[in-house]
Amino acid sequence: MVLTALHPLVRAEVTAEAPAAGTDPADLEQTVWLRLLERLASGAALPDPARWVRDTVRADVRRARRAALREHPHADDGPDAGPGSCPERATLGADERRALRAAVARLPGRCTGLLTALLDPGDRTYREIAGELGMSQGSLGPMRSRCLGCLRTILATEVAAPRARGRVR
Numbered sequence: 001m002v003l004t005a006l007h008p009l010v011r012a013e014v015t016a017e018a019p020a021a022g023t024d025p026a027d028l029e030q031t032v033w034l035r036l037l038e039r040l041a042s043g044a045a046l047p048d049p050a051r052w053v054r055d056t057v058r059a060d061v062r063r064a065r066r067a068a069l070r071e072h073p074h075a076d077d078g079p080d081a082g083p084g085s086c087p088e089r090a091t092l093g094a095d096e097r098r099a100l101r102a103a104v105a106r107l108p109g110r111c112t113g114l115l116t117a118l119l120d121p122g123d124r125t126y127r128e129i130a131g132e133l134g135m136s137q138g139s140l141g142p143m144r145s146r147c148l149g150c151l152r153t154i155l156a157t158e159v160a161a162p163r164a165r166g167r168v169r
Contacts, residue, residue: 006036006049013057021064031060103154110135111147118144 010032018025035056039046046052104115110133117129130137 002040002046002049003033003036006053009050009053010057013054017057017061021061022068023061023064028057028060028064032056035060099155099158103151103158106154107147107150110143111150114140114143115147115151 010029014025014029014032018028021028032053036053039052100119104112104119107115113133114129117124117132124132126137126140130140135143
């Protein structure tokens, strides 16, 4: 049968041409088989099946390349869309930032100043933060850890902790 005889050729052509179009070889192979079955169902003859397969694969690759050049993703789509790209995400992000800032403001001692400086979008260095707070650069790390522990405690009391499921021992 023609289909069995053409299977290795279709697979080889698709495997060779699909990467150039940036398409999935399985999708391209499926398209070629569909076109072949449509042609056979219409009663059209295949005088040179091997040439027809090569021409069809290359035509579909060209079609896929043209489509890829015309199609551009929408700016708001995709996993890397920022918080401002969706009103819901922007609102949730603003609420989270507001809750975080409120919790930081309730921290004891110098933690408020330290975490505020670390959260600053200016991306300052530890040396700059230490100079601003009047403390040694080496004590910033341990103090940051203690302050984050306090912040974790404050946020844990505000956010409902998940309940244990099943039997509790």
